[in-house]
Amino acid sequence: MSVSMVRALNDGLRRALETDPSVLLLGEDIGQLGGVFRVTDGLRKDFGEDRVMDSPLGEAGIVGAAVGLALRGYRPVCEIQFDGFTFPAVNQIVTQLAKLRHRSGGALALPVVVRMPYGGGIGSIEHHSESPEAYFAHTAGLKVVTCATPHDAHWMIQAAVRSPDPTVFLEPKRRYWVKGEVGEHDDLPLERARVVRGGTDLTLIGYGPSVATCLAVADQCSAQGRSVEVVDLRSLSPLDSDTVLGSVRRTGRAVIVHEASLSHGVGAEVAARIQDEAFYHLEAPVARVTGYDTPYPPSRLERAWLPGTDRVLAAVDRTFGH
CATH class of the missing domain: 3.40.50.920 (Rossmann fold)
Structure with a gap:
């Protein structure tokens, strides 16, 4: 089936929510609005406000809450509304998400996904087009992945949610509306080129x-x-x-x-x-x-x-x- 990357991500998140009751989504305007780019459209209606949660305007709080939820056995998926808004949450991502497993000698796992649209090409205003991937790729303890097609978007988001490691999931915003085929099976591990x-x-x-x-x-x-x-x-x-x-x-x-x-x-x-x-x-x-x-x-x-x-x-x- 040929779908947009937005639809592919939406379907992937839907599968994750259906498969694992510990999966939760949180972020600014992701519930009733369905997110700025509509990636989470319809998910709150189908899974309820306890699993698809609108957060306050505070990226540090979004990721900080996700850390606590993960420590209690949940699998939170955070949405950062735009790439340029991620910097208030860098402290939480770098000093907590990336380090708690190592600091605890492997006793603690933080299966948190931090989703963010990134890159340019859509004519956005200041702070709405950035490419922050090197900050996170330089940080030991984080997985950093990005999709280029609807097929990979659909399957990689599910693999990221299943991963025991904290994952920064970068979504190229100018590819959101480009359609492509989504296969019936995931044909590559998350870490493979x-x-x-x-x-x-x-x-x-x-x-x-x-x-x-x-x-x-x-x-x-x-x-x-x-x-x-x-x-x-x-x-x-x-x-x-x-x-x-x-x-x-x-x-x-x-x-x-x-x-x-x-x-x-x-x-x-x-x-x-x-x-x-x-x-x-x-x-x-x-x-x-x-x-x-x-x-x-x-x-x-x-x-x-x-x-x-x-x-x-x-x-x-x-x-x-x-």
């Missing part, structure tokens, strides 16, 4: 909103006689190095694409692993195409700031020039 297009000459590595850009570039390269493989990381922490390295060893070239700023980003970690473990297979230096090292721009400048196909194609051309 996916080769979404095979190729022999170069590996394009992306995640979340940049996967569609990588596929568009692969199409244009095909018309030029270049065979480009596209890898969707899906999991940013832990990274599936085996899939990435296997692809680069086959193709000999790699370009990494993400919306977040260049410096100290996820792409730097991926590039470092490729250089360390697949150096002798490389025909050219690993390239990165990203957002710029500036605060996120006003909406009218988004297109110039985000890594589009032209910038990615230029990086591909550079790798073949070596």
Whole structure:
């Protein structure tokens, strides 16, 4: 069935609520309104206000309450309304969610999912378009995952809810309304990357909103006689190095694409692993195409700031020039 990512996430959360009575949803306006992006639309009506709870405007309180609920045996799923609103909750995520299992010697588990729309491309005002993934991927004790298609959105959210580990679940907001097929079965573990297009000459590595850009570039390269493989990381922490390295060893070239700023980003970690473990297979230096090292721009400048196909194609051309 072809559905939007919003619908795929909604159906995935519905399955989680149906399957496990300990699953609870909480967040701002997720109940009666169904969330700003309508991801939770209809769930309160079907499961009641005790399981789909509207919270006060306070992200630290949302995640803090989820910590307490998890310690009492529940599986809370928090919604952060926009990526830029997550920062008041960073203390709860980094110092409590990420550390309590380690601090307790494994005695305590915190199966909490923190959902947040992220990235740009929808013309939002300030604080409504951010790419905060590197903050969380740098934090030991957290899983950080992101979906690029309705199929992965549907199955990954359910896997995240089942996970015993705290998980930051990033949803690319400009992909919310793009439709795609949702298969009947989950075909990959949550921590595995996916080769979404095979190729022999170069590996394009992306995640979340940049996967569609990588596929568009692969199409244009095909018309030029270049065979480009596209890898969707899906999991940013832990990274599936085996899939990435296997692809680069086959193709000999790699370009990494993400919306977040260049410096100290996820792409730097991926590039470092490729250089360390697949150096002798490389025909050219690993390239990165990203957002710029500036605060996120006003909406009218988004297109110039985000890594589009032209910038990615230029990086591909550079790798073949070596």
